[in-house]
Amino acid sequence: MTDTFDKGNAAFIAKRYSSERRFRAYGAAALAISVLFLVYLIADIGIRAWPSFFEHRAVLEVNLDASKIPAGNVQTGDFEGVVRTAFRGGFPGITARSDLKSLTSLLSAGAADDLRQQTVANPASIGTTVKAGVLLADDADLYLKGMLTDTVKTPGKTNLQLAQSGDEFILTGDLSQLAAGQIVRANGGALRIASIEAGLARAEAVMPPVTLNTLAPGTWDILSFSHAEADRRIDDRQVVWLESLRDKGAIEKHFAWRFFTNGDSREPELAGLRGAIAGSLLTLIVTLSLSVPLGIAAAVYLEEFAPKNKWTEIIEVNINNLAAVPSIIFGLLGLAVFINFMGLPRSAPLVGGLVLALLVLPTIIIASRAAMKAVPPSIKEAALGVGASHQQAVFHHVLPLAVPGILTGTILGVARALGETAPLLMIGMVAFIVDVPKGFTEAATVLPVQIFLWSDLPEVAFQSRTAAAIIVLLGILFCLNAVAIYMRKRFERRW
Amino acid sequence: MDASPQKSTLSNSPRILAARDTKIVASDVNVYYGEKHAIKHLSIDIPDRAVSAFIGPSGCGKSTFLRSINRMNDTIDGCRVTGDILVDGKNIYDRDLDVVQLRARVGMVFQKPNPFPKSIFENVAYGPRIHGIAKSKTDLEEIVVGSLKKASLFEEVKDRLDHPGTGLSGGQQQRLCIARAIAVNPEIILMDEPCSALDPIASARIEELIDEIRQNYCIIIVTHSMQQAARVSQLTAFFHLGDLVEFGDTDDMFTTPQDKRTQDYITGRFG
Structure with missing residues (x-):
């Protein structure tokens, strides 16, 4: 009698315990799901936001031309002009108007702002050449942050012969490293591979090479991209210019204080909170x-x-x-x-x-x-x-x-x-x-x-x-x- | 059997009353909580400089009547009081009576120790301060120390007057509450089951304290413990279902109760 009573009781108690365990499991599961969502949300926003806290600047030798910057009224000086001149000065081969415009568009509309402030604070620097970091435009900045395309730089390991026929350049030799859409940087220029046929690669000039010398291993490299030119907001010429600046060490990455010190702007790189x-x-x-x-x-x-x-x-x-x-x-x-x-x-x-x-x-x-x-x-x-x-x-x-x-x-x-x-x-x-x-x-x-x-x-x-x-x-x-x-x-x- | 509620207890006036001044005279007091008739036609004379105990089963109205004496019932929604309660001949339910002044004269100690969450000093100093009793800082300190001494708490807390009052033990907290009540120089002290939340040793200390201070105050204590009533009071009133059944000298009450209900209650047959 006592035995059966105990058994019935044991089943009842077991049921009660399992119900309690079930309830705790539901609670823990609900908590875990909400924590997961929260972590995902924060992580997602954080990862997206992170690049915005940094900005890229091109470091230039700027000549603060006294004829463009009146010492009496520094604030109104043509700083855009001197910055543009300095920036273009780094690319002496570029003369065509459209190329110059494309080059200048790499600079932010507010590129000269920092320099203007520095000069106002230090008028003695007028007439001298100063080293100044100028803000790059949003697309250039995004490219350098790797947000427009993934760029891979591969050093050239083989000998390539270079020949020109009209506007077209022909590369022959060991073409194993090349593929269509890549850019070969050699002899002071950059060539975009248009097609690869039996034994030769046809390419067009992004920046015309200075000479037609044979490309020896180590003297040239290849840029390959995850996005074709038509699929990104920056064209091959601009990529080549930015990469050459980067190779020269003229690109600096800084914390974007102006994100907190600027007001709103139509230019993303200048917009602040x-x-x-x-x-x-x-x-x-x-x-x-x-x-x-x-x-x-x-x-x-x-x-x-x-x-x-x-x-x-x-x-x-x-x-x-x-x-x-x-x-x-x-x-x-x-x-x-x-x-x-x-x-x-x-x-x-x-x-x-x-x-x-x-x-x-x-x-x-x-x-x-x-x-x-x-x-x-x-x-x-x-x-x-x-x-x-x-x-x-x-x-x-x-x-x-x-x-x-x-x-x-x-x-x-x-x-x-x-x-x-x-x-x-x-x-x-x-x-x-x-x-x-x-x-x-x-x-x-x-x-x-x-x-x-x-x-x-x-x-x-x-x-x-x-x-x-x-x-x-x-x-x-x-x-x-x-x-x-x-x-x-x-x-x-x-x- | 039914003790006529209208009958004044004055007819069989306790001996103690005859020997002392009457402090509180209540006549035909009724208290209603909404529809509930909690106190029915109660009349009682309470002497000065003595301890009167209210006993009775739960819900008999003893706390309700106690809270009518300093009009704490005013704070309860739907509570209504009729009849007269005279303190020193002055009806406390008169329209022109200032409740705040009344409560300064009629102090109260509650069932659960309820010190303010402030320092021991501030707890006692609060009353004198709001009534402007102390003229100066030293005056105030004197009052606080004096009150703590009267509540026989001073020796235990003299080194930590700036410590929070809530950090004391239950019995000490209750004595602190008594000191707080004494500090405003009341004439009457109402105690609503002051020992029900305390252990026997702390209770004994409170009882001692009541005994020490009874010479100077009119003390009314509501208690569930008949032993406590017997130990601490000179007069005892027995309440039952809103009626004051019997009021008399404590010694008489516990030896020769007049009413059968009183006898049943104090012998433990109900309650």
Whole structure:
């Protein structure tokens, strides 16, 4: 009898244990999947963003020609001209107008900016020749980062005879290393292999060779590409020029500080986040200075002082509903009230901040109320018991103990505001704005809107910039969350 | 059998009452929690400079009545009090009475020790500070030290007044709460089961303390322990289902209870 009882019991217990194990396994699996997604997301964005934090510069000997740069007014000097001259000077063989244009297009539109600043700071250098790093254009930069094509350099190991017939060049000898589409660099020029037939290779000049000498092993090399010329944004001539610069050691890679110090630009290599960061900061200042005092005051009143009746109940329900209203609705509200009715300027951080303040207000109220509710009533009773007024009990005891929770809620609300795009689109913060905003009423944009704008642009280089901007935004959000956690730990008291 | 609730206990006035001033006079007090009638037509006279114990089974209304004496019930939604409670002849439910001043005169010690999450010093100093009792910093220090001494806690904490009050043991915390209540010079101290969260040794210390300070205050203690009521109080009131069944000298109550319910309760037949 006891035996059968035990057996039945054992089966029951085993079932209970297996159910528990199953539940834990589900939990672990769910966690693993979400971690996997998160890691994939971060890694993907990170890998895309990484190249954007670096830029390539060509190091040139620039003659700061005093006739082009007036000593009295350095700022207006023709630095573009002297940089262009210096850059072209490295390629004396190029004279055709279209070639020169193609060569110059390797330089960024802002190539001379750094040199201009240096010279303004040091006017004594006018008239001398200085070594200057000039910024390359986005496509040249992408090529050097290996993002347009994979270039493989193979040294030539055989003897090749070179002959010219009209525009065409013929290579004969041991052709085992060659393939169509490759570029052979030899005798001061570069030849693109057009076709390989029995015993000879036909090639056309990318840069005409200076001589027709026999190509001895070690004197020539081959460039082969993963993408044919038609499939990449940089042509063979430009590749040859860049490679020759690289071989000369005239290409330098630097950390792209201008990504953080420049405003927006149509040129990817010049586009930076400073305008967006300043816009976000100004917007958040407005948001915080409005929503925190209002939110906490409303929460204190509703939680501690408001009479519990129909009206406060309606208000409570509606605050909870407000927290769930799609953010774009707040944008419409801002457009109607702040811009059309009150006549505040469009695209301004002031209006953006007002709209975002409305957006995070419910979040802050709900978080603050929850934090105050979590303070044990015995503390309030103790204060009332020694004769504190209701207000004293709340402000001396309940509120200070609720501060960690209120801070956490506020920072999470701010993090939400920082990442909001939709309502800002409605109030015109979506414009292309080059200048860094200096006041609350100047036109500005914010980080997430900047990301939205860049993601829409056709230039390949902007894809990477977009990812980099996302990384910056995520970094700021992580920092905010870290601050929230730190503050919670710092102010947390036990009772 | 049904003890008429209207009947004033004054008719069989306890001996102690005759010997002392009456501090609190309650007449025909009713307390409602919404629909629930928690205290029914209660009348009682409570003497000064003595310990009165309220005993009775759970839900009998003894804590409710205690909390009516310093109007802590005001903070509970849906709680309604009718009738008069007079402290020194002044009705505390008068419209013109300042609740904050009342609570300064009627201190309270709660069931669970509830020191503020602040330093020991700040815990005691809070009351004097908000009432502006202390004229100067040294004044305040004197009050704090004096209160801690009266609560026989000073010797244990004198080296760590700046430590958090929540770091003390349960019994010390409760004595700290008593010191906090004493610091604002109350005339009445209400204690709502002050020892129910404490071990017997800590309870014994609180009882000693109550005994030491009873000469200066009107103390009312709600307790579930009849031994405690017998040890610590001079008067005992027995509550049952919202009625004050019996109120008299503690010695009489535990030896010759008048009512059968009292007898059943103190002999452990229910409750």
